[in-house]
Amino acid sequence: MEWVDVDAVLFDLDGVLTPTAEVHMRAWKELFTSVLESLPDDSGADRSPYTDQDYFRHVDGRPRYEGVEAFLRSRGIDLPHGTPDDPPEAQTVCGLGNRKNVVFNELLDAEGIEAYPGSVRVLDDLAGRGTEVAVVTSSRNGPHVLRTSGLADRFEVVVDGGVAAEKGLRGKPEPDTYAYAAELLGVPVERCAVVEDAESGVRAGAAGGFGLVVGVDRGVGADVLREAGADVVVTDLAELLDGQTG
Structure with missing residues (x-):
């Protein structure tokens, strides 16, 4: 599956959308x-x-x-x-x-915190194409980070650590939280992309049968992310728009 073919994109938060990592x-x-x-x-x-x-x-x-x-x-x-x-x-x-x-x-x-400019470019592009989006984070601070970074109004679906605990969802590297976000969006997992910077998150995407798993290398290492199951690895999400994926 290519990036442009997905119907929904499920983003990790810390290290993917914001430098809160x-x-x-x-x-x-x-x-x-x-x-x-x-x-x-x-x-x-x-x-x-x-x-x-x-x-x-x-x-x-x-x-x-x-x-x-x-x-x-x-x-x-x-x-x-x-x-x-x-x-x-x-x-x-x-x-x-x-x-x-x-x-x-x-x-x-x-x-304070500001979103990565490249990640904002991707969110703008997805909004223009009408692609569904969600945030899936292990942190219970997800809503606080989204408000502080000015991204809160972009996401109707946020599955954070608090939601996972309330619903009894297993955390990453299990795929439960991502699968739950796809369910809330009403999009089959095979039509969703998972975007992650953590090895455990990439493993969650690979284990869940998602259509595309994008690894964002913010320090863990591109080889580690590929071995964990990433289909594509970038260092900045803007590369997905500029055709510099690898």
């Missing part, structure tokens, strides 16, 4: 650096510094608490899971996830 990365780094520094020397855990590769391997694209669990597991750190109501100070998986969310929103409110 960078804000998320900073918030995660602040959180996990503090966690590692608080561990005693005799904890037996891997206390080596948190890096961007930790983000891409364990956190990128996953629901927040799953990302916390994956990173802690990689370092041999065992904490109780807790509940989503845990305060940010709690030493639980959910508490750490909630603490990261506080940091993220503080950064977003202080600095």
